[in-house]
Amino acid sequence: MAAQIPHRPPPPAFSPDWALFLDVDGTLLDFADLPDEVHAAPALIATLDALRDQLDGALALVSGRTLAQLDALFAPLLLPAAGLHGLELRDNGHAIAHARPVALDDVLTAARALAAKYPGALVEDKGTTLALHWRGAPAAEEPLHEFATSALIELPGYHLQPGNRVLELRPDGAHKGEAVLALLATPPFHGRRPVFVGDDLTDEHGFAAVDCHGGFGVLVGARSPSAARYGLHDPAAVREWLEQAVILSQTQEPG
Incomplete structure (x- = not known):
């Protein structure tokens, strides 16, 4: 079982009716001194690919990184994603981005x-x-x-x-909560129970957004206070939890 932090219970078992939103640095991946030193292991990419299939596509990355950085990190996956804390957004159909001031x-x-x-x-x-x-x-x-x-x-x-x-x-304006709400308004996320997993202050907007739509947040680490109801100890625990979700979903498949 994935490790949990004190005073915050571990998240519930995976459900195929979720819409899963995942922060990247400090959540899926361990921090490094420099952003370019971070890498996604092939096992994690395979886990995300399997979960995307189990959720009928309702899995998105929500990160402070750009969409281009996310695509490079998790290649060959091309997932729905919010980059730059929501300033860049890609659903399954199109992408938008804000302009750069001179x-x-x-x-x-x-x-x-x-x-x-x-x-x-x-x-x-x-x-x-x-x-x-x-x-x-x-x-x-x-x-x-x-x-x-x-x-x-x-x-x-x-x-x-x-x-x-x-x-x-x-x-000003865009944040991770707005990105989550924008994705929830589109297929395949619409009508599902949203779950947001993140570690940082920037993820609190995401936790609040999913709470307002009948979902829940999962905080990675021991930061306090937080709107997240559940917790996991560190990125290794998140990866283990996601791997267990794949195993659970496979055992639930009709066969």
């Missing part, structure tokens, strides 16, 4: 100059957003926070989105 180029140049002073820090250009990472350079946290706050003057309509040792400059 001022972001100057902010990017200045951010990279600052990060270069702290070996291990990284400025990730995601097109519409910038992510300032300090997982590999803890001393860069305060300077990057100060820089990002001042950069908002040059980026009207943007705000700061904190994450796990990362801070993003991103447009």
